[in-house]
Amino acid sequence: MSKPIRQAKRMGDAGAGLTVFAVAYLLFLYVPVLFLPIFSFNDSIFIAFPLRGFTTKWYEQMFADQDMLDALAASLKVGAIVAVISTILGVLGAKAVTRYRMPGQGAVTSLIMLPLFIPEIILGISLLILINGFQISLSLITVGIGHVMLCTPFAMAVLTSRLDGFDRSLEEASMDLGESPWMTFWRVTFPLAAPGIVSSLLLTFIVSFDEFLLSFFLAGLQPTLPVYFWSQLRFPAKLPGVLSLGALILISSCILVFFAEWVRQLGTTGERKVGVA
Amino acid sequence: MSDIIIRIDNVSKQFAGGAKAVDSVAVDIERGEFFSLLGPSGCGKTTLLRMIAGFEFPTEGEIYIDGQPSSLIPSYKRPTNMVFQSYAIFPHLNVFDNIAFGLRKAGLSSKELSRRVDEALAMIKLSGFGKRRGDQLSGGQRQRVALARALVKRPKVLLLDEPLGALDKKLREEMQIELRQLQKQVGITFVFVTHDQEEALSMSDRIAVMSRGDVLQIAGPKELYEAPNCVEVATFIGSINLINATVKSVSSSEAMLEGPGFGSFTAQTIEGIKAGDKIFAAVRPEKLSLTISKPSSGAYVEGMIKASAYLGDRSHHQVFIKGREEPVAVAAQNEERAMSAGFDASKPVYVTWNPKSLILLKS
Numbered sequence A: 001m002s003k004p005i006r007q008a009k010r011m012g013d014a015g016a017g018l019t020v021f022a023v024a025y026l027l028f029l030y031v032p033v034l035f036l037p038i039f040s041f042n043d044s045i046f047i048a049f050p051l052r053g054f055t056t057k058w059y060e061q062m063f064a065d066q067d068m069l070d071a072l073a074a075s076l077k078v079g080a081i082v083a084v085i086s087t088i089l090g091v092l093g094a095k096a097v098t099r100y101r102m103p104g105q106g107a108v109t110s111l112i113m114l115p116l117f118i119p120e121i122i123l124g125i126s127l128l129i130l131i132n133g134f135q136i137s138l139s140l141i142t143v144g145i146g147h148v149m150l151c152t153p154f155a156m157a158v159l160t161s162r163l164d165g166f167d168r169s170l171e172e173a174s175m176d177l178g179e180s181p182w183m184t185f186w187r188v189t190f191p192l193a194a195p196g197i198v199s200s201l202l203l204t205f206i207v208s209f210d211e212f213l214l215s216f217f218l219a220g221l222q223p224t225l226p227v228y229f230w231s232q233l234r235f236p237a238k239l240p241g242v243l244s245l246g247a248l249i250l251i252s253s254c255i256l257v258f259f260a261e262w263v264r265q266l267g268t269t270g271e272r273k274v275g276v277a
Numbered sequence B: 001m002s003d004i005i006i007r008i009d010n011v012s013k014q015f016a017g018g019a020k021a022v023d024s025v026a027v028d029i030e031r032g033e034f035f036s037l038l039g040p041s042g043c044g045k046t047t048l049l050r051m052i053a054g055f056e057f058p059t060e061g062e063i064y065i066d067g068q069p070s071s072l073i074p075s076y077k078r079p080t081n082m083v084f085q086s087y088a089i090f091p092h093l094n095v096f097d098n099i100a101f102g103l104r105k106a107g108l109s110s111k112e113l114s115r116r117v118d119e120a121l122a123m124i125k126l127s128g129f130g131k132r133r134g135d136q137l138s139g140g141q142r143q144r145v146a147l148a149r150a151l152v153k154r155p156k157v158l159l160l161d162e163p164l165g166a167l168d169k170k171l172r173e174e175m176q177i178e179l180r181q182l183q184k185q186v187g188i189t190f191v192f193v194t195h196d197q198e199e200a201l202s203m204s205d206r207i208a209v210m211s212r213g214d215v216l217q218i219a220g221p222k223e224l225y226e227a228p229n230c231v232e233v234a235t236f237i238g239s240i241n242l243i244n245a246t247v248k249s250v251s252s253s254e255a256m257l258e259g260p261g262f263g264s265f266t267a268q269t270i271e272g273i274k275a276g277d278k279i280f281a282a283v284r285p286e287k288l289s290l291t292i293s294k295p296s297s298g299a300y301v302e303g304m305i306k307a308s309a310y311l312g313d314r315s316h317h318q319v320f321i322k323g324r325e326e327p328v329a330v331a332a333q334n335e336e337r338a339m340s341a342g343f344d345a346s347k348p349v350y351v352t353w354n355p356k357s358l359i360l361l362k363s
Helices: A003-040 A057-064 A066-099 A105-116 A120-133 A140-164 A169-176 A181-209 A213-218 A225-232 A236-274 B045-053 B095-106 B110-123 B139-151 B169-186 B197-203 B221-226 B231-236
Strands: B004-014 B020-030 B034-038 B060-065 B080-083 B157-161 B189-194 B206-211 B214-219 B241-250 B254-259 B263-268 B278-283 B288-291 B299-310 B314-320 B328-333 B349-353 B359-362
Touching: A003 A236, A057 A066, A057 A236, A066 A105, A066 A140, A066 A181, A066 A225, A066 A236, A105 A140, A120 A140, A120 A213, A140 A181, A140 A213, A169 A181, A169 B080, A181 A236, A213 A225, A225 A236, B004 B045, B004 B189, B020 B045, B020 B060, B020 B189, B020 B206, B020 B214, B034 B045, B034 B197, B045 B060, B045 B080, B045 B157, B045 B189, B080 B139, B095 B110, B095 B139, B110 B139, B139 B169, B169 B197, B189 B197, B197 B221, B206 B221, B206 B231, B214 B221, B214 B231, B231 B241, B231 B278, B231 B359, B254 B278, B263 B299, B288 B328
Parallel strands: B034 B189, B034 B206, B080 B157, B157 B189
Antiparallel strands: B004 B020, B004 B060, B206 B214, B241 B254, B241 B278, B254 B263, B278 B359, B288 B349, B299 B314, B299 B349, B314 B328
């Protein structure tokens, strides 16, 4: 047997091993999640095998549960507002970091990104202390404030890479052709950053939507959806309804994330083609 | 005094925490001329161009554009337009919208706008390309679109930042000729930044040679090549042989010099030298000739060929001369068709020149 063939065979064995590993890894990641939709159609109040039969009554029950729908509405509202605010902050921050040189830039950038690495429980407690100190009553607004803090670094990360990725002489060209800095932002920077802005909006929305710890500390009388779910775990009768909403959220999150990634890719491949060889 | 469109009046630029990128530069650019800023990278030529465009501001001095001091005028209000090194074609717009970008504010009717853009497209020979996106164009086409986008604004001065750098050699040579023709046709002043001396020589009316933030010499291509004013310009433009020489005597027109390997030789004198001065005598390789028989008269020196390179139209020879460390470069036109090996490296050759070809440069 010649050497190259032996080598190829060894490579093949390694490949097979890697395939097994990859499949096992993906199963480990996603099988637990798949139980959600499965049990949401199971005709039993207990979350246990064997499955009893197919039903959609949990979905009916879910739509009848006003508290749950209120919590869903609260989360959607907070998520949408937080996404917009943190993306605006992200655009401003990313523009500053990528377009201007200023003293202490590295330190400032690190400080902005730091909340990504601080344990949320610490953030939650410190915000709670601060908010109590100012005698502000807890509400969805305080949840939103916490979420903006948490989401802005995500927005910054997405948008910095986007703004770094395009030629800065594009903005200069616009000014050279007679547009003011303000119009240059709208005619050049914004459309070019648009894929990044869309993916930042989606990402920050998702982060806010399923955030639990900060919401738990900072929510007032109106819980967000994750907080509501957590509180319902004590009542077994309500659990299947939680599962069905969970299943719906799971599916819509997947669609959103895939969409965000697709938009981001769309932007970067277009950019690459345009670059000067 | 002729008509000055850009006056760069003792301009310096110091970047925060850095060295001076541009150091008290004074240049007058005349209306309608093709003016090049030539120098190696980091010499300050691009910084100077960006100051004319309004992307950078001088720390000292003033730039007058058509008589107006420009320090307080932002780039978007200047009568200058720029062709960027990267072309900076807007990737989210098609060719038509790229070219029309700077016209949107002019308040033209949509008919007039398309007429102007179509005219520009015809000028760059890209009629019918209006609907193409930037990423569907070749490098040369993008370069033309960038040119049209700037010229359609009818600027008083067009600034070009190494616009041919990204093109391959053949296309670059075509574009050099085309750019020059275009400039004649539109009659707009071009200020062209390049590090490529051949490009600058072939296109420009006048060239400013820059080095380390300074302008060394401003002159036409011929004068720069044949009469450089310092060693740095002489060595940057083309190749040149430098002879470390000592002045023996000076008459009204001639100087008698002595240099290692060359013995005593004469050259046309320059102002301000006297016997005993150390100077450089410089001579271009193509101004030297090689012969195998010892000349009976004229200036010559004996040497041995160390290496030869055949380049088709000409050959380059490296000739060792006793008493001189560096070989002398001789470029000979291959005027006759011959398949023979050329010079015999084992036999002496004679390098000859016309004393008028020597350039004296103070060290």
